[in-house]
Amino acid sequence: MTQPTKPAPKTSPIQHRLVPNKGKNAPRKCEQILTSAGQLFLQQGYERTSMSQIAQLAGVSKGSLYNHFENKADLFTAFFEERSRTRLDTLKAVSRTPQPDLRTALIQAASTIITLLIDHEAIGLYRIVVAEANEFPHLADTLWHYGFSRTLSSLTEWFTHKHEAGLLKVDDAAFAAEQFLMMSQTRIVQRTRLSLPVDRSPENINRVASAVADHFLKIYAP
Amino acid sequence: MTQPTKPAPKTSPIQHRLVPNKGKNAPRKCEQILTSAGQLFLQQGYERTSMSQIAQLAGVSKGSLYNHFENKADLFTAFFEERSRTRLDTLKAVSRTPQPDLRTALIQAASTIITLLIDHEAIGLYRIVVAEANEFPHLADTLWHYGFSRTLSSLTEWFTHKHEAGLLKVDDAAFAAEQFLMMSQTRIVQRTRLSLPVDRSPENINRVASAVADHFLKIYAP
Amino acid sequence: MTQPTKPAPKTSPIQHRLVPNKGKNAPRKCEQILTSAGQLFLQQGYERTSMSQIAQLAGVSKGSLYNHFENKADLFTAFFEERSRTRLDTLKAVSRTPQPDLRTALIQAASTIITLLIDHEAIGLYRIVVAEANEFPHLADTLWHYGFSRTLSSLTEWFTHKHEAGLLKVDDAAFAAEQFLMMSQTRIVQRTRLSLPVDRSPENINRVASAVADHFLKIYAP
Amino acid sequence: MTQPTKPAPKTSPIQHRLVPNKGKNAPRKCEQILTSAGQLFLQQGYERTSMSQIAQLAGVSKGSLYNHFENKADLFTAFFEERSRTRLDTLKAVSRTPQPDLRTALIQAASTIITLLIDHEAIGLYRIVVAEANEFPHLADTLWHYGFSRTLSSLTEWFTHKHEAGLLKVDDAAFAAEQFLMMSQTRIVQRTRLSLPVDRSPENINRVASAVADHFLKIYAP
DNA sequence: AATGAATGAGCATTCATTCAT
DNA sequence: AATGAATGAATGCTCATTCAT
Numbered sequence: 062m063t064q065p066t067k068p069a070p071k072t073s074p075i076q077h078r079l080v081p082n083k084g085k086n087a088p089r090k091c092e093q094i095l096t097s098a099g100q101l102f103l104q105q106g107y108e109r110t111s112m113s114q115i116a117q118l119a120g121v122s123k124g125s126l127y128n129h130f131e132n133k134a135d136l137f138t139a140f141f142e143e144r145s146r147t148r149l150d151t152l153k154a155v156s157r158t159p160q161p162d163l164r165t166a167l168i169q170a171a172s173t174i175i176t177l178l179i180d181h182e183a184i185g186l187y188r189i190v191v192a193e194a195n196e197f198p199h200l201a202d203t204l205w206h207y208g209f210s211r212t213l214s215s216l217t218e219w220f221t222h223k224h225e226a227g228l229l230k231v232d233d234a235a236f237a238a239e240q241f242l243m244m245s246q247t248r249i250v251q252r253t254r255l256s257l258p259v260d261r262s263p264e265n266i267n268r269v270a271s272a273v274a275d276h277f278l279k280i281y282a283p
Numbered sequence: 284m285t286q287p288t289k290p291a292p293k294t295s296p297i298q299h300r301l302v303p304n305k306g307k308n309a310p311r312k313c314e315q316i317l318t319s320a321g322q323l324f325l326q327q328g329y330e331r332t333s334m335s336q337i338a339q340l341a342g343v344s345k346g347s348l349y350n351h352f353e354n355k356a357d358l359f360t361a362f363f364e365e366r367s368r369t370r371l372d373t374l375k376a377v378s379r380t381p382q383p384d385l386r387t388a389l390i391q392a393a394s395t396i397i398t399l400l401i402d403h404e405a406i407g408l409y410r411i412v413v414a415e416a417n418e419f420p421h422l423a424d425t426l427w428h429y430g431f432s433r434t435l436s437s438l439t440e441w442f443t444h445k446h447e448a449g450l451l452k453v454d455d456a457a458f459a460a461e462q463f464l465m466m467s468q469t470r471i472v473q474r475t476r477l478s479l480p481v482d483r484s485p486e487n488i489n490r491v492a493s494a495v496a497d498h499f500l501k502i503y504a505p
Numbered sequence: 506m507t508q509p510t511k512p513a514p515k516t517s518p519i520q521h522r523l524v525p526n527k528g529k530n531a532p533r534k535c536e537q538i539l540t541s542a543g544q545l546f547l548q549q550g551y552e553r554t555s556m557s558q559i560a561q562l563a564g565v566s567k568g569s570l571y572n573h574f575e576n577k578a579d580l581f582t583a584f585f586e587e588r589s590r591t592r593l594d595t596l597k598a599v600s601r602t603p604q605p606d607l608r609t610a611l612i613q614a615a616s617t618i619i620t621l622l623i624d625h626e627a628i629g630l631y632r633i634v635v636a637e638a639n640e641f642p643h644l645a646d647t648l649w650h651y652g653f654s655r656t657l658s659s660l661t662e663w664f665t666h667k668h669e670a671g672l673l674k675v676d677d678a679a680f681a682a683e684q685f686l687m688m689s690q691t692r693i694v695q696r697t698r699l700s701l702p703v704d705r706s707p708e709n710i711n712r713v714a715s716a717v718a719d720h721f722l723k724i725y726a727p
Numbered sequence: 728m729t730q731p732t733k734p735a736p737k738t739s740p741i742q743h744r745l746v747p748n749k750g751k752n753a754p755r756k757c758e759q760i761l762t763s764a765g766q767l768f769l770q771q772g773y774e775r776t777s778m779s780q781i782a783q784l785a786g787v788s789k790g791s792l793y794n795h796f797e798n799k800a801d802l803f804t805a806f807f808e809e810r811s812r813t814r815l816d817t818l819k820a821v822s823r824t825p826q827p828d829l830r831t832a833l834i835q836a837a838s839t840i841i842t843l844l845i846d847h848e849a850i851g852l853y854r855i856v857v858a859e860a861n862e863f864p865h866l867a868d869t870l871w872h873y874g875f876s877r878t879l880s881s882l883t884e885w886f887t888h889k890h891e892a893g894l895l896k897v898d899d900a901a902f903a904a905e906q907f908l909m910m911s912q913t914r915i916v917q918r919t920r921l922s923l924p925v926d927r928s929p930e931n932i933n934r935v936a937s938a939v940a941d942h943f944l945k946i947y948a949p
Numbered sequence: 950a951a952t953g954a955a956t957g958a959g960c961a962t963t964c965a966t967t968c969a970t
Numbered sequence: 971a972a973t974g975a976a977t978g979a980a981t982g983c984t985c986a987t988t989c990a991t
Contacts, residue, residue, distance in 0.1 A: 090975080106414060108330035112961060122977045124963080129975090133961065192328065192414030194478040201477040236494065240469050247465040248458070255423040256416040272458065276502045312950085334986060344952045346989085351950095355986065534971085550858065552774035556965060566973045568967085573971095577965065636772060636858030638922040645921040680914070680938065687913040691906050699867040700860040716902065720946045756954080778982060788956045790984080795954090799982065 091129050094119045099140045103185035107137055107193055134197070141189065141200055145207040148182055163228055167241075167274035168267070174212070174245045175266050179253045187254060213238045220281075230283040237281060244273045313351050316341045321362045325407035329359055329415055356419070363411065363422055367429040370404055385450055389463075389496035390489070396434070396467045397488050401475045409476060435460045442503075452505040459503060466495045535573050538563045543584045547629035551581055551637055578641070585633065585644055589651040592626055607672055611685075611718035612711070618656070618689040619710050623697045631698060657682045664725075674727040681725060688717045757795050760785045765806045769851035773803055773859055800863070807855065807866055811873040814848055829894055833907075833940035834933070840878070840911045841932050845919045853920060879904045886947075896949040903947060910939045 097119035101110040112133055116123040130136035160166035177183055186208075190200045216238035223229040231237045249269055252259040319341035323332040334355055338345040352358035382388035399405060408430075412422045438460035445451040453459045471491055474481035541563035545554040556577055560567040574580035604610035621627060630652075634644045660682035667673040675681045693713055696703040763785035767776040778799055782789040796802035826832035843849055852874075856866045882904035889895040897903045915935055918925040 104417070106330070106417075108328070109418070111959080113959085123961090124978065125976055127962070188413050188416065190477060191410050194410065194476075195327070196331075198478055201479050205477065205479060236470070239473075240466065240494075240498070243465055243469040243473065244462065247462050251461075251465065254416075255412060255427065256420050257423050257427060272462075276462070280498045280501045333984075335984085345987090346952050347950075349987070549861070550774070552772070553862075555963075557963085567965090568973050569971075571966070632857050632860065634921060635854050638854065638920075639770070639772075640775075642922050645923050649921065649923060683917075684910065684913050684938075684942070687909055687917065688906065691909040692902070695905075695909065698860075699856060699871065700864055701867050701871060716906075720906070724942045724945045777980075779980085789982090790957065791955055793983070 090121060090125065094121060094126060094129055094136070095140050095143055098136055099144055102137060102140055102189065103182060106189065107133075107196070112136075138197070138199070141186070141197075142203050142207075144182065144186060145203050148186065163223065164274055164278060167277055168270045170216070171241070171245045171270035171273040172266055174242065175249055175270060178246065178250045179261060184254060209242065212242065216241055227283060229281045231281050237277075241273070241277055244276065245270070247273070312341075312343060312347065316343060316348060316351060316358070317362050317365055320358055321366055324359060324362055324411065325366075325404065328411065329355075329418070334358075360419070360421070363408070363419075364425050364429075366404070366408060367425050370408065370429075385445065386496055386500060389499055390492045392438070393463070393467045393492035393495040394488055396464065397471055397492060400468065400472045401483060406476060431464065434464065438463055449505060451503045453503050463495070463499055466498065467492070469495070534565060534569065538565065538570060538573060538580070539584050539587055542580055543588055546581060546584055546633065547588075547626065550633065551640070556580075582641070582643070585630070585641075586647050586651075588626070588630060589647050592630065592651075607667065608718055608722060611721055612714045614660070615685070615689045615714035615717040616710055618686065619693055619714060622690065622694045623705060628698060653686065656686065660685055671727060673725045675725050681721075685717070685721055688720065689714070691717070756787060756791070760787060760792060760795060760802070761806050761809060764802055765810055768803060768806055768855065769848060772855065773799075773862070778802075804863070804865070807852070807863075808869050808873075810848065810852060811869050814852065829889065830940055830944060833943055834936045836882070837907070837911045837936035837939040838932055840908065841915055841936060844912065844916045845927060850920060875908070878908065882907055893949060895947045897947050903943075907939070907943055910942065911936070913939070 094115065098110070098115045101114055101118060104110075112126055113123055115136070116126055119126075126136065130139060160169060178187075186204060190204045193200055213235070217234045220229060220231045220234040220237050220241075224231045224234065247269060249259055249261060249266060253261065316337065320332070320337045323336055323340060326332075334348055335345055337358070338348055348358065352361060382391060400409075408426060412426045415422055435457070439456045442451060442453045442456040442459050442463075446453045446456065469491060471481055471483060471488060475483065538559065542554070542559045545558055545562060548554075556570055557567055559580070560570055570580065574583060604613060622631075630648060634648045637644055657679065661678045664673060664675045664678040664681050664685075668675045668678065691713060693703055693705060693710060697705065760781065764776070764781045767780055767784060770776075778792055779789055781802070782792055785792075792802065796805060826835060844853075852870060856870050859866055879901070883900045886895060886897045886900040886903050886907075890897045890900065913935060915925055915927060915932060919927065
């Protein structure tokens with residue numbers, strides 16, 4: 062390898078090509094930068110992360126950063142979109158797995174949501190959106206678009222289907238979905254976001270998820 | 284303790300911050316500084332606010348800042364505690380006003396919570412806590428202590444009382460309180476925090492509050 | 506020699522710069538670069554013009570610049586020589602057009618000189634020579650060689666001829682030529698060079714030119 | 728002395744106070760910076776001079792520069808105005824010294840002008856004005872205001888006086904003044920500005936000055 | 950207490966130039 | 971000949987903090 066900072070060539074024929082890529086190792090630099098930037102942005106936020114730090118962690122020169130991204134804000138946005146897309150992709154799959162009965166399905170859905178939302182990276186992304194809402198208003202759009210929006214659509218569709226099947230009585234399925242998402246954030250997610258001490262064990266997650274499911278059924282039982 | 288740059292012994296993370304005051308206008312200076320600092324911190328966050336900016340807005344010299352506060356982090360903490368205390372004081376009054384029937388009381392409580400939480404300053408404080416959770420972990424304690432904690436106690440007490448009166452069937456009043464608080468944040472509060480467009484009219488607040496109350500009653504009706 | 510970063514032997518400071526040309530559109534690239542470089546150098550000066558800018562304006566890659574020119578200084582010199590040669594060529598033609606009487610001829614000569622010297626590009630070249638006199642001392646030689654030198658020779662020859670014809674009494678024709686050139690720069694040229702507001706209308710040019718001619722005749726009338 | 732970089736206290740009760748000055752050594756820092764900046768700007772021009780260089784030469788920290796001047800452009804402007812004012816002050820005194828006869832006076836005036844204009848610093852200031860005419864258009868105004876304008880007024884007044892005394896026949900004294908100034912720049916000044924080799928000996932200056940005087944008299948003799 | 954000049958480390962960004970492709 | 975990613979030094983400037991007055 063002629064490139065000193067890159068230990069292994071990527072052989073996968075399928076790769077994301079967000080950046081023009083002539084040689085075979087061009088995308089690696091870009092990914093490397095994005096990965097390092099992400100690590101730092103998530104940990105320290107936008108302002109506390111310097112371009113020098115990113116360059117150093119990525120093992121490239123400071124000038125290289127500017128060959129791939131116009132400026133710090135651009136790099137930040139690129140990182141955020143990429144992470145939002147790849148990270149939250151799984152959220153939309155909530156409720157996909159078929160379950161014998163509705164209650165079990167709801168518990169599983171709530172449980173999945175909680176688990177996903179207290180994931181280190183999801184917390185970081187949320188933190189960033191809230192922190193930089195004034196400076197980078199479009200981050201919220203991105204997070205909403207790739208994150209909540211899809212989850213909500215998925216849940217809405219699901220509830221509508223159950224409504225038609227007579228298993229639930231949901232007049233405003235969209236609001237119900239939003240409410241379900243919100244109720245799932247009670248205690249564990251909420252406190253985790255504030256870095257407050259909280260029991261995040263699977264047992265506790267399941268306990269909260271069960272309560273959410275039960276309460277949801279009480280509200281929307283036909 | 285949790286403050287990064289100042290190892291000084293703080294006997295309690297939450298305490299009333301009083302600056303020695305000899306002359307008659309000494310507190311003026313201090314207040315002036317805190318007010319200006321608050322304005323800027325809430326608007327731009329910790330990192331983006333410089334001591335020079337604060338000094339300029341407060342109309343004092345840069346050096347003066349350091350006569351009243353050890354450093355930037357100390358000033359920041361002082362501002363945050365003062366604002367949390369004075370601002371969120373009202374939150375604890377939720378549910379105080381007596382109402383003819385329970386549903387109306389719940390609607391009013393939810394409505395008050397929503398209105399308080401989407402207030403410009405409350406949003407700013409929340410933003411700051413989330414943004415600086417890594418660097419200033421004690422901010423969350425402060426916010427919790429002065430904010431949610433009291434509201435939750437108040438609600439818990441209320442629900443317990445209603446339970447004993449046979450008007451509700453609440454086994455875990457603390458969880459119910461937390462859930463009520465969370466449900467109240469559906470849609471309006473949640474989206475406002477992300478700076479997403481949302482209808483914040485009194486009518487819509489009331490609509491959401493009513494839904495919260497109805498659903499809460501469905502869950503906890505005896 | 507006089508070039509700061511390039512020690513390469515130049516047999517003469519002034520020489521025709523020809524770049525090897527194999528294909529048919531090779532000179533195109535070179536010209537394109539020189540044209541774009543010129544545009545930028547004249548507008549912004551040497552330091553403020555970056556190689557990236559030049560490459561972008563010329564529509565070539567940054568690397569290409571270095572295939573045609575050793576470095577920035579070399580490109581700058583090449584541009585300056587080419588422009589000096591092609592631009593100031595016309596200056597030598599001053600006094601060529603035959604006129605019925607001497608006064609008319611002098612007026613026309615002064616008028617031509619003024620018009621040429623306040624031309625946008627001539628001003629730019631002068632500006633550059635003066636600005637970079639320390640860093641690129643040979644620019645002055647080039648400008649002198651292609652510009653003033655020829656004009657002065659032409660004028661000197663002309664005055665000598667008139668002297669021999671008894672129409673003028675010029676003992677030091679070279680000094681007279683230099684003086685004529687200098688007097689022609691009174692007011693209009695001088696102020697234009699400093700970007701000061703000045704009336705550059707043909708009428709005013711003619712007025713100044715007439716004054717120059719009349720005064721010149723008063724000095725050197727036989 | 729408490730200040731390490733300042734070897735001697737200024738005791739003079741009269742001093743230029745362009746910058747607020749509470750202590751006794753505050754103005755020194757400012758002067759020190761201006762002096763160093765001037766030295767570098769005159770030598771290398773605006774773009775090639777860096778703030779670091781200035782700070783280093785002045786013996787102050789880079790940050791200090793920004794306590795006294797808003798930015799590089801501001802420092803540059805301050806330097807230029809101060810130099811223009813103090814330097815060219817003497818120019819207005821041209822023609823002040825009484826002389827037995829007009830010719831001698833004219834020679835002396837021309838000689839003074841030439842000597843002043845080929846002074847190292849005057850050349851530098853002129854160079855800077857021409858070089859930065861696009862970026863800093865107000866420099867020309869400053870130079871004109873403090874330099875040529877006053878000289879021209881002085882000469883104009885002088886010529887008018889001689890005209891009224893019947894010693895000259897000058898209809899447009901202002902133009903005559905401008906012409907006298909321009910003629911004085913023939914050869915020596917002109918070439919010096921372009922860094923071209925030229926004989927700058929007092930004898931040669933006197934020779935040119937005499938020619939200027941004689942020719943001027945031929946033009947404007949009554 | 951109050952001031953504001955001084956500091957020097959750090960910031961984002963640009964630059965001319967190189968070199969493997 | 972042409973490309974454009976890579977480099978690392980240098981740029982103008984800001985920052986929290988100190989300290990003599």
